[in-house]
Amino acid sequence: MSELNPNHVQMVIDIINRGPYFRHLSMPVKDIGKGYSLVELDIGNEHLNPFGGLHGGVYASAIDTAAYWAVYCELDEDVGLISLDLKVDYLAPANSGKLIIKGRSIKIGKTICLAEATAFDQNDKWVAHGISKMMVTQGLQTIKDALDFVGAEHLPPKFI
Numbered sequence: 001m002s003e004l005n006p007n008h009v010q011m012v013i014d015i016i017n018r019g020p021y022f023r024h025l026s027m028p029v030k031d032i033g034k035g036y037s038l039v040e041l042d043i044g045n046e047h048l049n050p051f052g053g054l055h056g057g058v059y060a061s062a063i064d065t066a067a068y069w070a071v072y073c074e075l076d077e078d079v080g081l082i083s084l085d086l087k088v089d090y091l092a093p094a095n096s097g098k099l100i101i102k103g104r105s106i107k108i109g110k111t112i113c114l115a116e117a118t119a120f121d122q123n124d125k126w127v128a129h130g131i132s133k134m135m136v137t138q139g140l141q142t143i144k145d146a147l148d149f150v151g152a153e154h155l156p157p158k159f160i
Contacts, residue, residue, distance in 0.1 A: 002159040004034055004073055011155055012143060016069070018150040027062060029069055037069035037103035037117075043096050054094045054127075059119060063088055063130035066103030066117035071134060072143075074108045077158040080141035081113065081134045088130040097122040111136050 009032060016022060016029045025047070031038040041047070041062055049055040064086050071081060103117040112135060119128040147155050 005156055005158055005160045007156040008158045009033065009073070011152070012072070015143070015146050015150055015152050015155075018152070019146070021061075022065070025058065025061060027065065029065065032069045032073055034073045035070060035105040037066045037072075039066045039069070039101040039103070039117075041099040041101070043094060043099060048095060052095050054099070056088070056090060059090060059128045060086060060088045060130070062099060062101045062119060063117040063128060064132055066101040067115035067130065067132035068103075068134065070103030070105045070115045070117070071108065071113045073158075074105055075113075075136065078139070078142060078144075080137040080139070080143075080145070082137055082141055083132055084112075084135050085133040086130060087132075088128060090128050092121075092125060092127045094119075094121045094127045099127070106131075109136070 013029055013032060027039060027041045029039050039062055043054055047054055047058045064083055068081060099119055101117050101119045103115055105115045107114040114133055116131045121127050
């Protein structure tokens, strides 16, 4: 593969962050690249469970997101990804401040990819870790589908 196009990366980040689910959770993707991603979440009352801690589903959504986008930049432009499995270990509670989630690809295959993501609180305390298995698809859930869904214009080539 050639070099990743920074214009493509920036536009993809913009497209991701226009998605309704990410806006609903106030969970922007801050950076993506070959083998990594960075997601942030400002913890609000809407993210808390009835006991005052961050809901496990929020951790899982953030970890799934970071793992997915850590893999994206390592794949050909015309393929998509679908999450097959997500395992999350909840290591410590978080109930306020910022959650920082770092994704990293582990294995990029022709049909299956594996990635991990780690969530830290604003004090750099490790609060959750997860591993995601994803299926590479041909023409299903591609970046073009996301482009069409959010009504974005033309996307520059992924590689230059």
